Amino acid sequence: KYCPDAVIGAVGNGSAPAAAPASAPAAAPAVPGYTIDEVAKHHTKSDCWVVVNGKVLDVTNFLPEHPGGKLAIMTFAGKDATKEFNMIHPPDVVEKYAPDAILGPLVDKATAAAAPATTAAAAPSVAAPSTDGRKSYTMDEISKHNSRESCWVVIDGEVLDVTGFLPDHPGGDISILNYGGKDATAPFHDIHPAGIIQKYCPDAVIGVVGNGSAPAAAPASAPAAAPAPATSGYTMDEVAKHNTESDCWVALNGQVLNVTNFLPEHPGGKLAIMTFAGKDASKEFNMIHPPDVVEKYASDCILGPVVEGKAAPAPAAPAASKPTPAPAASTPAPAASTPAPAASTPAPAPTTAASTPAAAPAASAPANGITMEEVAKHTTEDDCWVVINGEVLDVTDFLPKHPGGKMAILTFAGKDASKEFNMIHPAGVIEKYAPDATLGPLVEKAAGPAAAGGDLAQPLLADQFESKALTEQWWGEDRNKADMFGPLGPSVTSYVISLCYMIWMFVIDTLKTIFSIKNYKVLSDKSGLERSAIFIMVFVTIHALGNINLLVSDRSFEGYAYLLNHPCPWSTLFLPVEIYLLLAGLLHVVVATDRTFKFKTMNSSVRDLEMAISGGILLVFLIVHLLQFRLISEANCPQYWMRDNWFPCADDDTSCPIIHFKDLYKMAFKIFESFGWVCFYLVGVICFFIHMKSGLSRVIMTNNNIPRKYKGTTQFWGSVMAWVLFILYLIYPLFAYFNPVKDWAAYDAKQLRPEA
Numbered sequence: 217k218y219c220p221d222a223v224i225g226a227v228g229n230g231s232a233p234a235a236a237p238a239s240a241p242a243a244a245p246a247v248p249g250y251t252i253d254e255v256a257k258h259h260t261k262s263d264c265w266v267v268v269n270g271k272v273l274d275v276t277n278f279l280p281e282h283p284g285g286k287l288a289i290m291t292f293a294g295k296d297a298t299k300e301f302n303m304i305h306p307p308d309v310v311e312k313y314a315p316d317a318i319l320g321p322l323v324d325k326a327t328a329a330a331a332p333a334t335t336a337a338a339a340p341s342v343a344a345p346s347t348d349g350r351k352s353y354t355m356d357e358i359s360k361h362n363s364r365e366s367c368w369v370v371i372d373g374e375v376l377d378v379t380g381f382l383p384d385h386p387g388g389d390i391s392i393l394n395y396g397g398k399d400a401t402a403p404f405h406d407i408h409p410a411g412i413i414q415k416y417c418p419d420a421v422i423g424v425v426g427n428g429s430a431p432a433a434a435p436a437s438a439p440a441a442a443p444a445p446a447t448s449g450y451t452m453d454e455v456a457k458h459n460t461e462s463d464c465w466v467a468l469n470g471q472v473l474n475v476t477n478f479l480p481e482h483p484g485g486k487l488a489i490m491t492f493a494g495k496d497a498s499k500e501f502n503m504i505h506p507p508d509v510v511e512k513y514a515s516d517c518i519l520g521p522v523v524e525g526k527a528a529p530a531p532a533a534p535a536a537s538k539p540t541p542a543p544a545a546s547t548p549a550p551a552a553s554t555p556a557p558a559a560s561t562p563a564p565a566p567t568t569a570a571s572t573p574a575a576a577p578a579a580s581a582p583a584n585g586i587t588m589e590e591v592a593k594h595t596t597e598d599d600c601w602v603v604i605n606g607e608v609l610d611v612t613d614f615l616p617k618h619p620g621g622k623m624a625i626l627t628f629a630g631k632d633a634s635k636e637f638n639m640i641h642p643a644g645v646i647e648k649y650a651p652d653a654t655l656g657p658l659v660e661k662a663a664g665p666a667a668a669g670g671d672l673a674q675p676l677l678a679d680q681f682e683s684k685a686l687t688e689q690w691w692g693e694d695r696n697k698a699d700m701f702g703p704l705g706p707s708v709t710s711y712v713i714s715l716c717y718m719i720w721m722f723v724i725d726t727l728k729t730i731f732s733i734k735n736y737k738v739l740s741d742k743s744g745l746e747r748s749a750i751f752i753m754v755f756v757t758i759h760a761l762g763n764i765n766l767l768v769s770d771r772s773f774e775g776y777a778y779l780l781n782h783p784c785p786w787s788t789l790f791l792p793v794e795i796y797l798l799l800a801g802l803l804h805v806v807v808a809t810d811r812t813f814k815f816k817t818m819n820s821s822v823r824d825l826e827m828a829i830s831g832g833i834l835l836v837f838l839i840v841h842l843l844q845f846r847l848i849s850e851a852n853c854p855q856y857w858m859r860d861n862w863f864p865c866a867d868d869d870t871s872c873p874i875i876h877f878k879d880l881y882k883m884a885f886k887i888f889e890s891f892g893w894v895c896f897y898l899v900g901v902i903c904f905f906i907h908m909k910s911g912l913s914r915v916i917m918t919n920n921n922i923p924r925k926y927k928g929t930t931q932f933w934g935s936v937m938a939w940v941l942f943i944l945y946l947i948y949p950l951f952a953y954f955n956p957v958k959d960w961a962a963y964d965a966k967q968l969r970p971e972a
Contacts, residue, residue, distance in 0.1 A: 249323030252296070259294030261286065265319070267296040272319045296322075352426035355399075362397030364389065368422075370399040371413065376420045390480040403477070449523030452496065459494030461486065465519070467496040473517045491616075496522075585659030588632070595630035597622065601655070603632040604646060605924075609653045632658075647913070714929035717922045718937075724921065725750035745811065746915050748804040753908065755797050757937075760944040767951060770881040770963070774856045775864035778877045805835060830907040837900030844887060845880060854879040857967040867968050874970045882963070888952035897949040901942065909938035 250272045258265035264276045266289065279286045292300070353368075353375050361368035367379045369392065382389040395403065413421070450465075450472045458465035464476045466489070479486045492500070586608045594601035600612045602625065615622045628636065646654065725747050765773040812828045856879035859865040865872035887893050912934040916922060922930050957963055 249321045250319065251323055255322070256294040259290075261290065264289065264293045266292050266294075267298065267322050268301045269298050270322050272322055273317045274319055275317060351423035353423050354426050358425070359397040362393070364393065367392060367396045369395050369397075370425055371401050371404050373401075373425050374413075374421050375423045375425060376413070377422050378420060381420075394477065394480070449521035450519060451523060455522070456494040459490075461490065464489065464493045466492050466494075467498065467522050468501050469498050470522050472519045472522055474519055475517060585657040586655060587659055591658070592630040595626075597626065600625065600629045602628050602630075603634065603658050604637050605634050606658050606928075607646070608655045608658055609646070610655055611653060614653075647917075710926060710929050711932070714922075714926045715933050717926055718916070718930050718933045721916070721919055721921060722750055722754060726754050744803050744807045746918070748800040748807070749911055749915065751800045752797065752804065753912070756904075756908075756941060760941045763944050763948045766881070766884070766948060770856070771858060771864050773881045774858060774877060774879070775860060777880050778860055778875070779862060801838075805831075827907060827910060830903040830910075833903040834900065834907055837896070837903065840896070841900070845883065850878045854882050856881065857969045859968060874968060882957075882960070884948070885952045885957050888949050889956060891953070894949045894953045898946070901945045901949075904945065905938060905942040908941065909935060912938060 252267070255265050255267055255272055258274070261279055262276065264279060265272055265274050267273075275289060279289055355370075358368050358370060358375060360366075361377075364382055365379070366377075367382060368375055368377050370376075378392055382392060452467065455465050455467055455472055458474075461479055462476065464479060465472055465474050467473075475489055479489055588603070591601050591603055591608055594610070597615055598612065600615060601608055601610050603609075611625055615625055728747055762773070762776045765776045808828070808831055812825075855876040857874060857876045859867060859869055859872040860875050860877075861872040888897075913931050916930050916934050917927055
């Protein structure tokens, strides 16, 4: 999809000859696989391979396009970048976006000649004393090996000599030297999977810690344990005191974390974390990290919750629950410096800033949009614009705050960064976090000034269409490109296709809700939230259509209700559907509540809590509504008599039996005689509209079945659907209140009842 030119040959074995320059296909090895020695030969800008999760990738052609610059990838050229890659990327990103960049698997050298001890980059493979009998070392002896010339560490009671690996370590030599001559078991297991030493570097083990050894010395650079705070947590005032490289705390989703020891290891550099030292980094963190990453990978870094009130006494030394370096995922958005294959690299986050456009831009935006020529003028740190998915954004104020550094954004200053942005950012992140940064749409060419005196000799639309045929602008598929905006926005074809995609989304997700239980496996999985929402919206649409019958007559309204409830094929279907509807509603409420308390904090803005607030009010409204109409037995309700045989019949049609049904029409009009109940329903309908419109927009933007270029027009149809349902439900109480039944006796008398 993104790097077809990256294919340089077929899968082979470790004895393959050295690869030719990137432009020429590599010779296929005779046996599948590449050794790390072979990978290590490809470490230049003209021939760059990396290893990710046991697979060898050629990323040569992507170097100049990398949002974080060439250096971020070249740091790992010819080496294993698995750890740094997995800190930030989802597991399937390579297979999903860059399968053609995969050359083959990484294989060991079991059948090859012995290699130098320090060639492996996937893990330390250093020269170690040959010991058949597990030589024992005391901690005093181990502590002497704490320099670059001789560096030993202890992991799980085993002594490893990692001297030769220091220059190759993905996190830099300082992250190992911090534990030189010491026990690194805890920080090692916080980030590395079990069995990695035995798998990649068994020869690095030179012995074990002896029984008579002294206790492991505490890391010299490690902060002292945090004292118990005076309250049951830490105030932001206390957190703010820890804002130096030697003592760095951050707040994430209401929890305080000590990330001091991780600063030198951070793939995005120290600045990415130090930007938020002593501050709350929740918004930036949540933009890119999965919700459970802190609990999963860095639970020991959590000092306690953020609380209000008087700050606890400051610790005498920098605090840390353990000398444990947090993984990259526990720090704000390390987006710009992680190596990756072509389509899986971190993109700059120019749109994550919620800042307002920079003061006094170089030129005012045209009324109908902004051209690329105008965007190209804003390329400095003092005036920086970028284009994302057809929208122009001013990100000047965000440059010093960007977790990946200024350069990641300035690389695309005055340019279109859509492809790189979309590689890593979820859909809808601009609308959610930085709506005020948007200056306007990108247009092909600004409209020219009107001729003096109203002269119409020049065609009115000439400036906009001088390079394209009018029919192409209105109807052609090219009309949907971001740089082509005509009188009707995207083409009519795009609107039709987008409508089909939205209908298809509802059909597929509804069927998945009924026939799949995957959304019950993980409580905070948003698929359970989205599928249940889609299923509920389908029912809500059917319910709203019934309100149209309210405007026609009581017979029409009761006939529609009876059609969906009396014993017939419809009701046979709708009974289990209502059970599924109840389960879907419970699932939606439970998952939404869990995600709200997990990902939101009490200091979140109203905008951040919009769905939670409207959803809570809507839940109360629905419970009351069901108690009034659905959960009341027919025996306790007024009865409506009519001739009906699946559909309403004429009163003189004796072929249809006389039936009776719960008089929902009368019950509704009786309730809406009260202005208080009308207001209650109006509030409920408004909350329903806000909740549905915002939620449907998010579902569309994150749905993988809708192509990105159609998401904008599909959102248009989602808004149309929300407005139509809003109007239909709004009519319900207003019509009943302003058009009451004046004579209920006459209403009852006109009904056809069976003879006694």
